[in-house]
Amino acid sequence: MDLMEKLTILTNSAKYDAACTSSGADRPGKTVMAGCCHSFAADGRCISLLKVLMTNFCIYDCSYCVNRVSSDCQRTAFTPSELAELTIQFYRRNYIEGLFLSSGIIRNPDYTMEQMIMVLELLRRRHNFWGYIHAKVIPGASPELVRRIGLLADRLSVNIELPSERSLKLLAPNKEKLAIITPMKQISIEGSQSKQELVVYKKAPQFAPAGQATQMIIGASPETDYQILNLASAMYKKYSLKRVFYSAYIPTGAHNSLPSPDTKPPLLREHRLYQADWLLRQYGFGAEELLSPETPNFNPYLDPKCNWAINNMHLFPVDVNRAPLEELLRVPGIGPASGRRIIIARKNGRLRMAELKRMRVVLKRAQYFITAADWIAGAGANKEAAVRALIDPKVYSAGIEQLLLFEDTPGYGKLPSAQDAASVSEAVEEAVVCLAQTL
Numbered sequence: 001m002d003l004m005e006k007l008t009i010l011t012n013s014a015k016y017d018a019a020c021t022s023s024g025a026d027r028p029g030k031t032v033m034a035g036c037c038h039s040f041a042a043d044g045r046c047i048s049l050l051k052v053l054m055t056n057f058c059i060y061d062c063s064y065c066v067n068r069v070s071s072d073c074q075r076t077a078f079t080p081s082e083l084a085e086l087t088i089q090f091y092r093r094n095y096i097e098g099l100f101l102s103s104g105i106i107r108n109p110d111y112t113m114e115q116m117i118m119v120l121e122l123l124r125r126r127h128n129f130w131g132y133i134h135a136k137v138i139p140g141a142s143p144e145l146v147r148r149i150g151l152l153a154d155r156l157s158v159n160i161e162l163p164s165e166r167s168l169k170l171l172a173p174n175k176e177k178l179a180i181i182t183p184m185k186q187i188s189i190e191g192s193q194s195k196q197e198l199v200v201y202k203k204a205p206q207f208a209p210a211g212q213a214t215q216m217i218i219g220a221s222p223e224t225d226y227q228i229l230n231l232a233s234a235m236y237k238k239y240s241l242k243r244v245f246y247s248a249y250i251p252t253g254a255h256n257s258l259p260s261p262d263t264k265p266p267l268l269r270e271h272r273l274y275q276a277d278w279l280l281r282q283y284g285f286g287a288e289e290l291l292s293p294e295t296p297n298f299n300p301y302l303d304p305k306c307n308w309a310i311n312n313m314h315l316f317p318v319d320v321n322r323a324p325l326e327e328l329l330r331v332p333g334i335g336p337a338s339g340r341r342i343i344i345a346r347k348n349g350r351l352r353m354a355e356l357k358r359m360r361v362v363l364k365r366a367q368y369f370i371t372a373a374d375w376i377a378g379a380g381a382n383k384e385a386a387v388r389a390l391i392d393p394k395v396y397s398a399g400i401e402q403l404l405l406f407e408d409t410p411g412y413g414k415l416p417s418a419q420d421a422a423s424v425s426e427a428v429e430e431a432v433v434c435l436a437q438t439l
C-alpha cells in the first residue's frame, strides 16, 4: 500500500477523536503552539495539526469504535520513520503546524507506546521538529513510557471514553478504569513537578507543558448530563486537566447496548455540555448548581446559564454598581470580560444601561436580571418577553433526533420534525409558556 493510501485511511480513522485542542503550549524560543484538525493556541490563534493514527489495527473490541478488532474495515499501519518523514515534509511546506498522534493497540499497550515514542523521537531529535505535538497515552502503558512520551509531547491525553465504569465494562470490555486513571494521575503529578523544577532550573526538561486532556463519548451509554458533568468536574480538580472533550456518539455498528444505528449524533446535547463545561472553568459554577438528581439533563431550549438563572430568580436582580464579580458572572448576558469592565468602570461613577451596552453586556438578556443607575427590572415584569430573550436560537435549527434525547424533560413535551418549521416554532412557543410559568 502506498503512503498516500495509508494516510487517507489513518487520518480518516482518527477523525472520531475530539480531544485535540492545544491551548497552553509554550516552548520558549521554539516554534510553539501549533495545532489537519484545527486547534486553538493559548493566545486564541487557530492552528492546524496533522491528526492521524499510527495504525488502525487494534486488538481491543470497544463496541462504539470504528477501529475495533471485530470491525470490517481496511487496515494499515505507518512505520515510525514513514510517519515522522510525512509530518516533517508537511510541516516544511507549511501545511501543518503540528501533529496529533493516536493509535489503535497493536500487540499490547507498551509496544504501541514504543512505536509512538519512536515517531516523536525521530521528529524531535533527527528532524529537529519543534512544532506542537499532542500524543495519546495508551491506557495500561508502563509509567516509564508515559514519562518518555511526556518529555517529547506538548500535550498528552488519556481518553476516559465513557462516563461510568459500568458502561466501560459493557462497551469497552478490554479497558479498565484503573488503567485509564493511573496515567492521568502520573501526568498530573509529573506535570506539576516539571513546572516547579523549571522555576529553579530554567533548562530543566519540560513534561507535557500544555497539560493533559481527555475525551468522553456522549450518547453511547445511558448516563445523564448530571453524571457526566460531575465526572468532568472531579477530573478537572483531581488531575488538573486542561480540557474535557465531549464527543457525540456516531453509530459505527450494531450492539444491543448501543443506540440503534440510525440514531443521529446528539449534537445539541454535546453543545450544552460544552457550554456547561465553560461555566465550570470560567464562571465559577459547580456541577451541582447546574443540574441535580431531580433534573439530571440540560434543557434543550436554554443554555445552562440561562437555565440556572430561571431556576434561581430569587437571586436577581443583581445591582451592577455594587455586586462582586462572582455575582455579575451569574447574570445572563454578562461574561468574564464585560464583568471585569464593569468592576473597573464603576469606580468612576454609577453605571447606566448605555454604558453597559458599550461594555458589550448583552442587554437583550441581562435587562431582566439587573439594576443599574437608570434601570430597575425583574423578569417578573414581562415573563414571556424574558423567556423569549433567553431561548437559544440554535434550538430552531436543531433536528428532532438531537432533541429527542430530552423528550423526557418534564414540561417540555416531544418535539416535532425539524423539517416542519411551523411545528418547531409551535413547540418553542409551548416552551416559552411553560418556562414563563417557572419564573
Ligand code: SF4
Pocket (backbone or CB within 6 Å): 058, 059, 060, 061, 062, 065, 066, 067, 068, 069, 103, 104, 105, 172
Ligand atoms: S482501544 Fe478501543 S477505542 Fe481505541 S482504537 Fe482500539 S477499539 Fe478503538
